[in-house]
Amino acid sequence: MDADMTPQLKGINTYVRRDPDGKVVATYFYAWKGGPRLPGKPGSREFVAAYEEAHRQAKARTGDDLASLALKYQASPEFTGLAEGTRKEWRRFISLICADGSEFDIGGLPIAALDDPRVKGDLLAWRDQWQHTKRKADFAMQVLSRVLSFGRQRGLLATNAAVGLGHLYNGNRADQIWTPEDIAAYVDASTSPEISFVPQLACLTGLRLHDLHTLTWDEVGPVAIEKPTRKSNYTKVAVIPLLDETKELLARIKTQQLARNEELLRAAASGSGPEPALPATVLSHTLGRSWKYSGLSTRVSDTQKASSPRVTKHLHDARGTFATRLRRAGLTAPEIADVLGWDEERVEKLLAIYVDRQTIVMGIAERIQRLEAEARVAQKPPGPVSMTRASVDAVGSTKPSTVRKLATASNEERNRMKYPLIGLCALMGDKGVERRSPWVSDDWLGAEIARDPWLFREVEFEAGYFDLPSDADALRWPIPASTAEEMGRRLTASYR
Incomplete structure (x- = not known):
């Protein structure tokens, strides 16, 4: 047999793998789209035998086994409605579910057996084939669970046997946000300004790399980016507010593109290449053209590997970084959910993960300060006190000696009181300032905060x-994030 026989084998699906520069690295052949991969060279005995065996098994399906159920799911609207990239990835695992040639394969399991509790042992044995690649094992179970859920929805199964089988990978992304140090290490390792922009833009937009590399200048408005997202199969538009930092970064990217274009124009004038046009996308490479996804992904990975200290954060962690920025800017959980395309419950959970340690410590310090102050006031009546700015800066809060001075003050002295503002209210981090003293009214405190938010x-x-x-009814007054952070640092320091 030779390669001339290949065209006679109908339905073969070919996949060509290229390197970041577009050069063909390998070519893979599958019995059909989503079918098993064919070994050997096209036209060889091994290749044709594998093709015929794959089709023989497909024809032999009685329609009452797991493989048939998986193929029904693959042809269903629930599957075809997924984003293209998701479908491509899931087909690989559906092929693994359909396999029925080795000891741990499960494609031949009868539909009736899938409702027997004992089948869980078979499903776990199938998963454990990939116990050394835990993420792959868990993803395989995720796809299997979706197939079984589909069968349950269609009335073919009474239960989903994959539910509750647990995960092998226990990776915790807590606090995995890109820090300024991570960005600096990445930029230092970058081989060009163009590649250095990628994580910076991701941290300021929250866009996934698939959407980031296709982001066009036309999608960047004066106050927001409006980008149809790939994960939604381009049916949903992400509206991303432009922070001042984002505008500054976009200006630097545009300046670099213009400088690169002038460089390429000079090279073209000397006969070194074709005359280039300015790229339509925000991200571009050193040849002045838009990135291909595989090329950009590889370059980002290579830059991270070359960084020192090495940046181990995932580019996807930039979404958590962006969520933190939005939180600091004063957005609520529902508003952040709208921007990132998450449900509100997920936002609440991820904010708890991604909020930085400084904010957590600041919040704890504020609560301690407030509770201690309230306890002292409950024990002794108020009186006047005079504290200098320097003394307040040094301690960050009212000390017991101050309360003793209040207790010894006369009634006349209490008529006009001098007191640190921090003793009358509480700093609630990015949520603003809240009144915590019965000595002053909301109106007075609101006016004082508006005049000068420095609490010390x-x-x-x-x-x-x-x-x-x-x-639930307490009023809060917003203050500048930079002021809140500085006061929080002083409060934290006072309790160390």
């Missing part, structure tokens, strides 16, 4: 008594 300053006021609202 002395204020003068007429002491009164105003009921404190419940937590």
Whole structure:
């Protein structure tokens, strides 16, 4: 047999793998789209035998086994409605589910057996083939679970036997956000300004690499980026607000593209290459053209490997970094969910993971300061105190000696009180400032915050008594993020 026989084998699916520069690295052949991979060279005995065996097994299906169910799912609207990249990835695992030639294959399991609790042992044995590549094993079980869920929805199964079988990979992405140090290490290792922009833009937009490499200048508006997302099969548009940092980065990218274009134009004028046009996409390579996804992904990975210290964060972690930036900018969980395309519950969970340690410590310090201050005030009546800005800066909060001074003050002195503003309210991190003293009203405190949000300053006021609202009804006044961070650092330092 030779390669001339290959065209007679109908339905063969060919996949060509290329390197980042577009050169063909390998060519793979499959019995059909989504079918098993064919070994050997096209036309060889091994190749033709594998093709015929794959089709023989497909024809021999009675329609009442797991493989048939998996193929039904692959032909269903639930599958065809997925994004192209998702379908491509899932077909590989559906082929593994359909296999029925080796000891651990499960494609031949009868539909009736899938409702027997004992089948879980077979499913786990199938998964454990890839126990040394835990992510692959877990992903295989994810696809299998979706196939069984499809069977349950269609009335073919009573249960989903894959539910509750657990995961092998226990990777924890807690606090995996790109830090300024990560960005600096990556930029230092970059072979060109063009490749250095990638994680910076990801951290300021939250876009996945598939969407980032196709982001066009036309999709960048004056106040937001509007980008149809690949994960939604381009049916949903992500609306991403432009932060000041994002605008600055985009300006630098545009400047670099113009400089690169001038360089290429000079080279073209000397006969070194064709005259280039400016790229339509925000990200481009040193030849002044848009990236191909595989090429960009490889270059990012190579740059991370070359960085020192090595950057181990995933580019996908940039979405958590962006969520943190939005949180600091004052957006609520529902607003962040809209921007990132997540459901609100997931946002709440991920914010708990991705919020930086400084914010957590700041919040703890603030609560401790507030509770201690309230306890001291409950024990002794208030009185006047005079504290300098320097003394407040040094301690970050009211000390017991201050409260003792308040207790010894006369009634006349209490009529006009001088007191650190931090003793009248609580800093709630990125949520703003909340009144925590019955001595002043919301109106007075709101006006004082609007005048100057620096809490470590002395204020003068007429002491009164105003009921404190419940937590649900408490008013909060927003303050600049930079001011909140600086005050938080001082509060944290005072409790160390």
